[in-house]
Amino acid sequence: MSDQIKHECGIVLIRLLKPLSYYQEKYGTWRFGLNKLYLLMEKQHNRGQDGAGVVSLKLNQPAGKKYLSRQRSNKGNPIQEVFSDIHRRFDNAYDHHPELLNDPVWAKENLPFAGELYLGHLRYGTFGNNSIDYVHPVMRENNWRSRNLVLAGNFNLTNVDEIFKTLIDLGQHPKDYTDTESMLENVGHFLDEENQLLFRQFKNEGYSNKEISALIEKNLDVRKVLERSSRRWDGGYVIAGLIGHGDSFVMRDPWGIRPASYYANDEFVVVASERPVIQTALNVRSVEVNELKPGHALIIKKDGTVSEELVTVPQEKNPALLNASIFPAEATEIFIRNVKNWGVCFRIIFWRK
Numbered sequence: 001m002s003d004q005i006k007h008e009c010g011i012v013l014i015r016l017l018k019p020l021s022y023y024q025e026k027y028g029t030w031r032f033g034l035n036k037l038y039l040l041m042e043k044q045h046n047r048g049q050d051g052a053g054v055v056s057l058k059l060n061q062p063a064g065k066k067y068l069s070r071q072r073s074n075k076g077n078p079i080q081e082v083f084s085d086i087h088r089r090f091d092n093a094y095d096h097h098p099e100l101l102n103d104p105v106w107a108k109e110n111l112p113f114a115g116e117l118y119l120g121h122l123r124y125g126t127f128g129n130n131s132i133d134y135v136h137p138v139m140r141e142n143n144w145r146s147r148n149l150v151l152a153g154n155f156n157l158t159n160v161d162e163i164f165k166t167l168i169d170l171g172q173h174p175k176d177y178t179d180t181e182s183m184l185e186n187v188g189h190f191l192d193e194e195n196q197l198l199f200r201q202f203k204n205e206g207y208s209n210k211e212i213s214a215l216i217e218k219n220l221d222v223r224k225v226l227e228r229s230s231r232r233w234d235g236g237y238v239i240a241g242l243i244g245h246g247d248s249f250v251m252r253d254p255w256g257i258r259p260a261s262y263y264a265n266d267e268f269v270v271v272a273s274e275r276p277v278i279q280t281a282l283n284v285r286s287v288e289v290n291e292l293k294p295g296h297a298l299i300i301k302k303d304g305t306v307s308e309e310l311v312t313v314p315q316e317k318n319p320a321l322l323n324a325s326i327f328p329a330e331a332t333e334i335f336i337r338n339v340k341n342w343g344v345c346f347r348i349i350f351w352r353k
Contacts, residue, residue: 011154071113262298
């Protein structure tokens with residue numbers, strides 16, 4: 001069931017585990033990750049009729065150097081538009097420095113999207129309009145790398161009202177009422193809290209502020225941030241995220257409503273919404289591709305450590321949400337409660353009817 005292609009958003013996350021020079025030598029181009037990102041997104045293009053977006057992150061950039069780049073489009077052919085704009089920047093560099101364009105060290109220092117970490121998204125709108133502001137990935141920016149957050153997801157929350165109210169009760173003032181904004185600010189709040197907790201810990205141990213930034217990046221507990229953030233989430237979701245210093249993650253809802261699969265070797269980690277896409281794009285066997293378990297998160301630390309960790313207890317799927325021919329009182333109540341939120345229950349029940 002998790003591999004069926006439905007009208008849902010699609011995500012792709014790629015983490016290169018080697019320096020860009022490695023891919024230049026082995027595959028003939030430092031753009032290996034970017035090329036695979038395009039291929040994986042194109043093979044899921046049915047999921048992205050309303051928009052597409054890409055974020056690239058460079059690891060270990062010195063202060064004063066840009067390390068996050070984003071390109072989004074809500075035009076008729078959004079994937080092509082996004083990658084045409086990216087390669088247009090490369091063409092401009094080629095006009096001025098043709099001898100340097102294939103130099104991975106120069107490329108990382110001077111070109112956007114020459115990084116080790118990529119997040120791509122294909123948007124099928126279910127909440128809000130088709131403005132470019134609603135196209136993922138979305139960003140929550142900060143001058144401390146470990147507080148920068150980039151999110152992209154395939155989700156419909158069924159209790160946006162509750163989460164929105166929680167943000168207000170925390171003292172926030174969300175700039176928009178959408179499930180995307182609610183999730184971004186929700187995760188961002190607990191990311192800030194984790195940063196502050198570690199800051200106080202290391203400050204009490206006598207470290208300087210500059211030393212503390214590096215220690216926070218090394219010791220940030222991504223699983224705890226996700227566990228605290230997702231306690232109130234109700235609905236189907238796969239959430240992919242990047243944190244500015246280089247940690248990344250993909251988390252799946254505890255019911256396993258939305259799909260996600262991943263493949264990892266000693267060169268790279270790839271996560272996508274559809275298992276067959278990973279098989280064909282990377283030329284690997286089905287048994288080598290793992291399904292991300294419900295309630296779990298695949299967490300990739302900055303140092304390349306990869307782990308699949310339990311975040312929230314997996315739940316049994318409610319047949320009322322998966323079979324339109326069954327409408328007991330419980331299902332009817334869920335349906336009525338979520339119409340105003342354009343929730344996942346509404347779309348699943350009527351799509352399968």
